[in-house]
Amino acid sequence: MQNQTRSPHATTEVLIVGGGPAGLAASIALRQRGIDCTVVEARSPAADKACGEGLMPDSRDTLAKLGVTLTESDGHPFRGIRFENSMHSVDAHFPHGEGIGVRRPHLHSLLAARAVDAGAHLLFNSHVQFPAATSDSTSSGAHSTALVNGGPLRFRWLVGADGQASTVRKWAGLDRARTRSLRYGFRTHYRVAPWSEFVEVHWGRGGQLYVTPVAADCVCVVYITRNPRCDRANILANFPEIASRLAGAEVVSQQRAAVTASCKLHRVASDCAALIGDASGSADAITGEGLAISFRQALALAESIQSGSLEPYRCAHRQIGKLPHAMGELMLTLDRWPALQIRAIRAMATTPIFFRELLHAHMGEKALASVLLRRGPRFGWNLLTKRARA
């Protein structure tokens, strides 16, 4: 994809800093409403990132609203989620639809192509600076100026889509945050045919290893742990079953690392600046919902900007994050307490309906509170007493 240029002294309605999934999704959603926007991205197109690469059915559905329909030629489908530890396993299918594992560079290319198609201006390998606040009033409202690749670009709205370590967040004074957990993800791809119709989450003492099918001959393996100094070269040693499945398989990507945070910001928007995606806080990666959250936020943000106020976006952002944060907290509790994790997976294996309904709640198909109320007592009883069937 060719880099686009903007003439000096150009003006854009919305300046988006960061062209990862969130920034590109925002540009598409804005263009769907006819709003002019420019994305400034530091890296090249088809950017890679350590990620589990799984898009759940709800993520796929939201992406389709942005005009990107993923088919089997884009990756590999999966039909549900399996939790497993060294003793027990439990799985459930999605209530409807299929998830799909898609390599990050491919997803990035699809989003960028769609953004260009929709009329967004994309500036790759570019950088932005914010000189001391320069704001001027015009007939169309207040504008500010940023330096993009050294040249001025005037904008009305600023969107920070610049990821976990967002500089826009600091620049816009929105960096007051509550971080509940920081974990580290290590991702590698192996050339092997997927052996399961599920995304498998293997629970170990130090963290979780999850396996996503991404092609007919490739799986993406991510280990998430609280320990940044874990033995990165020997992660599989703690997961003998996966080690034996991957024995002899060619490693087809360099191991990549990334931080995943469970983090909520005090505010995600000021009068004319808004944050989106990981820049706006995140649920732990184990929820598998990071991309879906970004896509939903993109749709809400575009609607809010069109209305002339970022207040609706603030409310929508809170709403979008509620369920993933709640599910993330449940799973982080199991991560913090390995003895509880062992008992919980054992109990879910004896109460698979509880696991199934939790997954349906995770997909937004059932209310989490009603699942906990209805199935929780039985699960709690099994947690304290029962032994799982072999």
Ligand SMILES: Cc1cc2nc3c(=O)[nH]c(=O)nc-3n(C[C@H](O)[C@H](O)[C@H](O)COP(=O)(O)OP(=O)(O)OC[C@H]3O[C@@H](n4cnc5c(N)ncnc54)[C@H](O)[C@@H]3O)c2cc1C
């Ligand atoms: C280990 C791990 C596993 C995960 N697994 C999954 C999963 O299976 N499914 C799922 O849905 N989600 C998953 N996630 C979450 C998902 O990866 C993120 O939620 C998603 O990448 C957020 O997109 P983003 O655009 O906000 O941020 P990013 O993907 O981080 O993109 C930010 C972009 O901004 C650019 N940028 C930064 N600063 C600047 C600057 N100053 N100027 C210009 N550009 C800048 C960067 O180059 C980057 O391209 C996982 C995350 C981790 C860490």
